[in-house]
Amino acid sequence: MPSPLYGRDLLSIGDLSPEELRMLVEYARSLKLRYYAGERVIPVLRGMTIALIFEKPSTRTRVSMEVAALQLGATPLVFNRDELQLGRGEPVKDTARVLSRYVDAIAARVYSHRSLEELAAYSDKPVINMLSDLEHPLQAIADMLTILEKKGRIEGVTIAYVGDARNNVAHSLILAATKLGAHVRVGAPRSLWPLDRVRLAAERAAEESGGSLTLTEDPREAVRGADVVYTDVWVSMGEEALAEERRRLLRPYQVNVELLRHAKRDVIFMHCLPAHRGEEVTEEVLEGPWSVVWDQAENRLHAQKAVLAMLLSP
Numbered sequence: 001m002p003s004p005l006y007g008r009d010l011l012s013i014g015d016l017s018p019e020e021l022r023m024l025v026e027y028a029r030s031l032k033l034r035y036y037a038g039e040r041v042i043p044v045l046r047g048m049t050i051a052l053i054f055e056k057p058s059t060r061t062r063v064s065m066e067v068a069a070l071q072l073g074a075t076p077l078v079f080n081r082d083e084l085q086l087g088r089g090e091p092v093k094d095t096a097r098v099l100s101r102y103v104d105a106i107a108a109r110v111y112s113h114r115s116l117e118e119l120a121a122y123s124d125k126p127v128i129n130m131l132s133d134l135e136h137p138l139q140a141i142a143d144m145l146t147i148l149e150k151k152g153r154i155e156g157v158t159i160a161y162v163g164d165a166r167n168n169v170a171h172s173l174i175l176a177a178t179k180l181g182a183h184v185r186v187g188a189p190r191s192l193w194p195l196d197r198v199r200l201a202a203e204r205a206a207e208e209s210g211g212s213l214t215l216t217e218d219p220r221e222a223v224r225g226a227d228v229v230y231t232d233v234w235v236s237m238g239e240e241a242l243a244e245e246r247r248r249l250l251r252p253y254q255v256n257v258e259l260l261r262h263a264k265r266d267v268i269f270m271h272c273l274p275a276h277r278g279e280e281v282t283e284e285v286l287e288g289p290w291s292v293v294w295d296q297a298e299n300r301l302h303a304q305k306a307v308l309a310m311l312l313s314p
Contacts, residue, residue, distance in 0.1 A: 003310040009120045009127045010307060011113070013137045013175040014201055018209060021179055025144045025154075028299070028306035032145075035071075035302065042305075043073030044313040048104040050074050052130070055081045055110045060273060060300055061130050061138070065107060068304040074312075077103065096122035105312055126311045131168060134195075139272050140172035142303035143230075144180060146296045150268050151227055155181035155210070160226035160263065162187040162219050163253045163280050164246065169232045169272050171198045174213065178202040181209040187222025188215075189249050219253045226263040229290075230270040231255045231280045247279065256282045260290060268292045 004020055013021065034042065050069050054062060062078065069076040086095055092115050099106055100123040108127065110116055113134035120127040129137055144154055151157050159177050161170055165188040174194055177184045184202070186193060193199070193215050202213045216222050223229055231253075234246045260267060269281075269290040277283045285291065 002314050005310040006312075006314050007126060008311060010137055010311060011116050011120060011127065011129045011132075012135050013140055013172045013179070015137075016179070018179045018205070021141070021144070021176060024141055024303070024306050024310060025148060025180075027310065028141065028145045028303040029148065031305050031309075032299070032302040041071050041073065042309075044309050045069070045104075046073035048074040048312060049102070050076050050105045050107060050308070050312075051099050051103045052076055052078045053081070053084065053086075053106065053108040053110075054079065054130075055108070055115075056131065058109055058130075060297055061109055064300040065130065065304055068301055068308055071301075072305055072308055074104070074308070092118040093122040095119075096127075099123065100125040105308070128307065128311065134168060135172045135175075136168040136272070137172050137176075138300065138304055138307065139169055140176040141307065142296060142299040143173055143270065143272075144176050145299045145303055146270065146292060147182075147228060147268075149295070149299075150292055156183070157228060158183045158185065158226045159228040159230060160185045160187060160222045161230045162222055162255055162259070163231045163250055164188065164192045164234055164236075165194050165215075166192045167232060167236055170194060173230065174198060174202045175205065178205040178211045178213055179209060181211045183212045183214075185214045185216065185222040185226065187219035187253060188217070189253075190217055192249070219259060220262050223259055223262045226267060228268050228270060229255060229260060229263055232272055233274070233276055234280050250280070254280060254282065255285055257284055257288075260285065270296055273297055 066076045096119045105126045107130050109130040110132050113132035165186045206212050234250045235243045271293045
């Protein structure tokens with residue numbers, strides 16, 4: 001049966017139905033099992049070329065996407081903005097139309113989500129969001145895989161997200177988890193709650209899946225009885241001017257051992273990395289028995305193989 005995602009773009013978790021998201025997570029898990037069984041290369045994309053555009057620097061996304069492409073038999077071409085005519089003012093739409101004549105897919109890590117939308121509008125090949133100011137769907141798929149591995153299920157699991165929830169990682173996590181029937185609690189200052197459009201989409205998804213979304217300004221209330229506690233940096237790339245204000249506002253939302261005591265005894269701690277030890281999370285938690293961040297980071301590779309294969313292979 002052909003992949004239901006074949007030939008499509010992936011700009012947002014909202015682009016996926018719950019069934020399609022579940023299929024991606026399950027496929028990622030099967031690819032990981034095959035990898036550890038010795039199938040390091042599954043060449044379903046042999047002969048294809050994928051352009052990877054990075055306006056923002058990256059460790060995990062860049063390396064995992066390059067390796068994912070290679071393990072599927074494709075050739076990745078990596079470009080920083082200044083290596084393309086984008087850096088000299090060429091319109092995004094012109095770059096999209098030219099690249100789509102050369103390559104089989106375009107994946108981009110950008111400052112503005114509008115750039116992705118313009119790439120997708122003018123490319124006749126699939127466009128994949130490797131991160132924008134609005135969402136980080138590849139991270140969320142890897143996160144769902146990690147929760148499935150560690151908890152045996154996603155439906156019914158309680159996930160507490162603590163800190164800045166008006167960012168790309170939080171938005172995609174909330175959308176993915178509610179689509180799959182999880183109970184999401186956000187503990188954040190009201191000014192850093194998710195955007196209204198994300199909140200409304202997550203609430204609609206929760207109604208259909210049996211999950212839920214709860215917003216609170218009390219981090220202990222968010223974490224109480226949680227199966228998973230998740231946080232991200234307080235100051236994202238491009239927001240450095242807000243650093244001192246964010247640190248002051250978010251200091252009560254640090255994930256530390258005292259906060260984790262309000263969660264379940266078998267709670268796991270997640271972070272998309274890079275982590276700023278001593279700010280959003282303490283060294284003791286990040287390196288402690290609760291932490292699954294290294295498995296979570298590895299799962300980016302397997303999740304992205306699933307995305308590439310299902311979008312590019314019929």
